[in-house]
């Protein structure tokens with residue numbers, strides 16, 4: 549379903565050294581399976597694809613259908629792990645111009661709760677003014693400020709515009725089973741709700757209702773997405789030999805590159821629809837590995853667009869980077885370059901070629917140039933942008949992340965550093981309960 553090629557890293561690190569990780573990878577895989585490693589209370593994602601039931605998928609699909617039938621727009625409110633997975637899949641599968649098409653095949657999917665932009669929220673509420681809209685409120689803790697703030701605005705607007713009864717039908721909560729304000733509100737108001745399992749952290753939650761519900765509302769096939777992930781769960785299983793396990797090879801290669809001074813991994817795509825897959829991936833690896841003053845910095849670029857902005861740096865800047873390219877084998881549509889009699893632009897040498905052939909040569913040319921410039925290059929090929937291959941890709945990255953974090957020696961499943969800004973923000977805003985912190989922070993200003 550996906551293939552990983554590390555050949556173009558081998559001028560910089562040796563295959564022997566990558567394969568020397570075999571025993572450590574095996575130990576990491578066993579720690580994940582047996583729950584004996586760090587963060588072992590957050591391993592619910594590991595066998596999630598193969599354990600999702602038909603009934604659960606049917607429940608999600610039925611709820612999605614209610615939203616599809618009753619809404620012109622659905623706002624997905626969430627941040628971080630409660631936002632990026634859904635957006636990654638939806639944007640990868642959506643028509644790039646769906647937003648502008650007159651005849652819509654389902655509700656427009658919008659996002660909120662992932663920033664604190666007053667103008668963003670104002671413009672969103674203005675756009676929704678004459679729309680029949682619904683909301684999916686996603687928050688595991690149920691108390692995240694960005695999401696709670698957006699939801700407060702959206703709930704009121706939805707109730708004002710559509711009435712309390714209809715609002716009840718088109719507001720859905722995805723949150724903890726018992727705790728948090730989102731749970732209390734959902735229960736008090738009688739919203740349909742889905743549970744985020746305790747043992748699945750935000751950035752590993754795309755295959756829970758956090759990702760599956762918005763993806764189904766957007767009209768995509770969550771059964772196929774889960775099937776793709778389940779196939780990858782098998783392909784990356786603990787008994788698969790090291791050399792045949794893409795997650796094992798990816799985890800080992802990136803750790804070996806890191807050991808050799810390659811501190812930044814740039815996830816590259818040659819397809820603009822993959823932009824949010826990279827955003828999701830950055831959170832997955834950044835939050836999992838960036839701790840104890842170590843960890844590869846995850847960055848991303850969209851090529852060929854960013855070859856015209858970041859290309860120079862990548863070609864000739866500090867040699868602390870490597871690239872991982874996600875290459876999509878087949879396009880969904882076919883478009884050929886037309887021939888032109890006068891050929892003023894000199895492009896007749898491309899006439900009759902598919903646009904993707906040009907793109908693929910840009911990809912190959914870039915790989916060779918960057919390797920020549922001292923940038924190791926890994927390549928992940930997926931057959932097409934569809935639900936199965938995306939499900940496989942997401943699970944592949946999750947599994948590799950768990951292994952990679954253990955190879956690095958950190959707990960890949962916590963995120964203690966995320967709290968620091970929140971504490972300061974609450975102190976500065978005089979949140980009740982933060983009186984001491986408020987005093988202390990005022991003294992620093």
Ligand code: PA5
Pocket residue numbers: 627628629630686687688689690691692695749750751752835963
């Ligand atoms: O990965 C994580 O844990 C975070 O990105 C969270 O998902 C994010 O902060 C949102 O948290 P919550 O779902 O509790 O609102």
